[in-house]
Amino acid sequence: MNRTSIIGLVIIALAIGAIVSMYGDASTYENFEVAKENPGKEYHIVGVLNREKEKYYDPQKDANYFTFYLIDEKGIESKVVYHNPEPADFDRSEKIVIVGSMEGEQFEASKILLKCPSKYTDNQVKT
Secondary structure (H helix, E strand, C coil): CCHHHHHHHHHHHHHHHHHHHHHHHCCEEECHHHHHHCCCCCEEEEEEECCCCCCEECCCCCCCCEEEEEEECCCCEEEEEECCCCCCCHHHCCEEEEEEEEECCEEEEEEEEEECCCCCCCCCCCC
């Protein structure tokens, strides 16, 4: 093999290694059960706010501490701790996607994504 072929193969091998290592670190959509089995690993969890349990946010005490209870798509509930202010329109959201990892018995969220109800209804939309 000539020198350029060897260099080309090395570059391809490094690219494949980089892709495989990034894929292993990528977060996936799961539920609280899987997140509990793999503490510290980042997951996306889709669920709904448990409106029967109290959420906590007191900006006078700590503006970067917000907790609530989320029920995932399998019906499993967990306390969620978010170290940022409560998102706007949080109570109006239909579905909530949290990104983060389980730490003990609670889920530490690094991001919260909200799906709010549409302001349009089927009656108003004309196609």
